[in-house]
Amino acid sequence: MNFEKIIDSYKDDIIKSTQELIRIKSVEGEPKPGMPFGEGPNEALEYALRLAESMGFETLNVDGYAGHADLGEGEEVVGVLVHLDVVPEGDGWTYPPYVAEIHDGKIYGRGAIDDKGPTIASLYAMKAIKESGVKLNKKIRIIFGTNEESGWGGINYYLKKVKAPNLAFTPDADFPVIHGEMGILIFNIEKKFERKCNCAVKINYIKGGNRPNMVPDYCEALLEVADEKKEFVKEKLDKFVEKTGYKLSLDDRGKHVIIKSYGISAHGSTPQAGKNAISQLIAFLGEVVECDCDASEFVKLYNRKIGMEYNGQSIGCGFEDSVSGKLVFNVGVIDMNEEEVKVSVNIRYPIKYKREDIYNGMEEELKGTGVRIVHIEHLPPIYIPSEDTLVQKLMSVYREFTGDYDSKPITIGGGTYARAMKNAVAFGPLFPGQEELAHQKDEYIAVDDLIKITKLYAKALYELAR
Template identity: 50%
Template sequence: MNLDSYIESLKADIVRTTQEWIKIKSVEGEPKPGMPFGEGVNQALLKALADSAKMGFTTKNVDGYAGYAEYGQGKELVGILVHLDVVPEGDGWSYDPYGGVIVNNRIYGRGTVDNKGPAVACLYALKAIKDLNLPVSKRVRIIYGLNEESGWACMDYYREHEEIPQLGFAPDAEFPIIYAEKGILTLKLAREFSNLKNGELVLKSFKGGLRANMVPDFAVAVLEGSEKALKTASDALENYKKEKGFKMEAVIEGNTLTIKSYGISAHGSLPEKGKNAIAQLLVFLTTLPLPGDDISAYLNFLAEKIGLTYNGENIGLKLSDNVSGNLTLNLGVLELTEKEAYAALNIRYPVTYKKEDLLKILEEKISGTGIYLKDISDMAPLYVPEDHFLVQKLKKVYEEKTGEPARLIAIGGGTYARAIPNAVAFGPLFPGMEELAHQKDEYIDIDHLIQITKIYAAAIYELIK
C-alpha cells in the first residue's frame, strides 16, 4: 500500500482527531506552575503528546513551553513546526467555535486552519510513513509550539533547551512555497513635552490603535478652545472628510471638541489593505491652528514623515529588493498626552537589508527633533534560496501532487520557519483559497485536510528517506 491510499484509510481518524483538538480552547491564559501559557494551552499540548505517543512516537514535554513527537534514525534532524495555541474566538460565529462541528464536509472551529488542522495532518503523515515501515535515514520531529500567536516564547525556550533541526518547514501559511519572509522591526517614536503654549485651540489628548502590527480602525482626539475656534475646527473637519472621503465625526461639548476617526483594520504586513484611522486624524490635526509648541512639532513630524504613506518613502525607508519587494510601514498605535507621546511602528523590510540599516536612517531623520527610539524589537528576515535542497525537494513534491508549478512566494508576515535555520513555510492554503485564520467561522474542508496530509507525507518522506 502506498502513502496516499494508506492515508485515505486513516480519513476517519484524521477527522476525529482534528475535532478533538479543536474542542480544546487553547487561548493563552494566566501562567500556572508547569503551564507558562495557561491551562487551555497546556491541555492542548498534553492531548497532542498523548495522541503522538499512542502512534508509537517518542515524545517529550519541554517544561510546558513546547513539546515534540519524534520518529526515525540518524544524526540529521528535520523539524516540522506547528502551533497549538489559537487566538480568541471573537463574536459572530454560526457554530460553536470549540465544537468541531461538521457541516457540508467542513470542520468548523477556532484553529482548524491556524494551526491545529495542519498539525494533525503532519502527525498522520508521519504515522503513515511509520506504519508502512518506509526506509528512512534521518529523524523527523514535529515540534508543538504553544505561544505562536503572542510572542514566540515557546520557540525561544525550545531553542535554549533542545536540539535544533538542520532544516524543516512550517505548515502555517500557503502553498506552493514561502521561501522569503521580510524582516519585522517594531519600535516607538517617543517624545516628552516641555515647551507647551496656550492658544485659541490646543490638543489635550490623542489615542488610537491596539497593536503595532494592526492597521488601526479607530482613533480619537480631544481639543479644547474657544467657542469660535471649536466651531471653525468642526467645520474644517466636514470639508476635510468630503475632500478625502474619510469617515470621521466631531462633537462639541462646552469648551471641548472630540474628533473620532474610523478606518478599516488589516494585518500590519499589508497596510495597503486597510484604512489607517490614526493617519487620517493625524493629518487633519496638522491643518488646524494649534500652538507652535512641542506637541505641534511632534504631530507635524509624524504627518510629514509618515502620514498616509505605507512604504516609508517620506522617512527615508523606501527600500526594495528583487526577492521580497517593497518595505511596508504601519503606524499602528499613537498615544499622546500633554506630557508625552509615542507612535508605534511596525516595519516589514526586504530580506537583503538588516535592522541596523533601518535604524541608522531613522536616527538621522529624528536627529534634533527631541524624538527618540524606544522598545525596539526585531525579527530577522528569512530567505532560503531557490537552489537549496529543501526548496527543491518541496517543489518536486508539490508539482507531483498537484500538477501545478511550484511558485516561490515572499511575504511580509512571519511564521515558525524563522525559528530554525533552513526552513520555509509550506501550505496549508492553496492559491486562491480564502484566508480564514483569525476570522469568524474558521473551517477546514475535509477533502482539503486529507489532501494536505498526503502532500505532507510525501514531503516529509522526501526529506528523510
C-alpha cells in the same frame, strides 16, 4: 506511497480536532507557574500533546515553553515547526472567533489558518504515515511553539534544551516554498511633550491597536473642545469622511468629544490588505489641531513622515531589492496622552539590507524633532537558494501533488519559525491566489483545503524522511 485513502478516513476527526484547538483562546497572557505565556497557550500545548499521545507518538513538554511529538527512529530528524498561540481576535467578526463554526464548508475562528488548522493537518499526516507502515530512515518530529506571535521566547527556550532537527518546514505561510523571509524590526517611536497644549481643540489621549504586527482596526481620540469649536470639528469630520471614504465617527460628550476610527485588520506584513485606523485618525486630527504645542507638532510630524504609506519612503527607509522587493512599514499600536506618545511599529525590510540601514535612515529623517527610536525586537532575514536540496524536494512534492508546474519558490515579508534554525523553510498552507486572512476578522480554513494539505504534508514528510 499513497496516503490519501487513509487521510480521507480521518476527515471527521481532522475537522473535530481543528475545531477543538480553535476553541482554546491561546492569546499570550500573564505568566503563571509552569505556564510562561499564560493559561491559553498552555492549554493549547497540553491539548496538542494529548492528541499526539492518543495517536501513539512519544511526546515531550519542555517546561511549558514548547513541546514535541516523535514518529519513528533514526539519528537524523525531519522537523515540522508549528505554533499554537494566536493574535488577539479584534472586532467585527461575522461568526464568533473561538467557537469554530462551519459555514459554507469553512471553519471560522482565530488561528484557523494561522496556525491551528495546519498544526492539526501535520499531526494527522504523521498519523497516516504511521498507520501505513512505511519504512522511514529518519525520525519525524512535530514541534509545538507557544508564542510565535509575540516574541519567540518559547521556540528559543526549546532549542536551548533540545537539539534542532536536521531539516524542517513550517506550515505557516504559502505554497509552493518560501525560500526567503525579509528582516523584521519592532520598535517604538517615542516623544516626551514639554510644550503643553492650551488649544481650543486639545488632545487628551489617542489609543489604538493590539499588536505591532497587526494592522489596527480601531483607534480613538478624546478631544477637549471649546464650545466655539464644536461645529468646526463636526463640519471638518463630515468633509473629511466624504473626501477620504474613511470610517470615522464623533461621540459628543459635552466638553469632550471622542473621535472613533474604524479600520480593517490585516497581517503586519501586508498592511495594504487592511485599513490602518491609527493613520486614518491622525490624518483627520491634522485638519483640526492647529496650535504649536508638542502634541500638535507630533500629529503634523506623523502625517508628514508616516501618513498612509506602507513602504517607509517619507521616514527615510523606503528601501527595496531585487530578491524580496520593497520594505514594508506598519504602525500597529499608539498610546498618546498629554505627557508623551509611544507608537509601535513593525517593519519588514529587504533581504539584502541590514537593520542599521533602516535605523540610520529614520534617524536622519527625524533629526531635530525630539523623537526617539527605541529598539524592541529584531529577526534577521533568511535566504536559502532555490537550488537547495530541501527546496527542490518540497517543490517536487508540491508540483506532483497539485499539477502546478508554473509556480516557483518565493520570498515573503512574513516571519515564520523557519528563522529559528538552519535548513528550514515555510511550506504552505495557502495555495497561490488564495485569500490571506491571518490576523484578520473572519479568519477561516476551508475543510477541503484542510484535508488537501494533510495529504500534501504526509507526502512531503515521507519524501524527506524515507
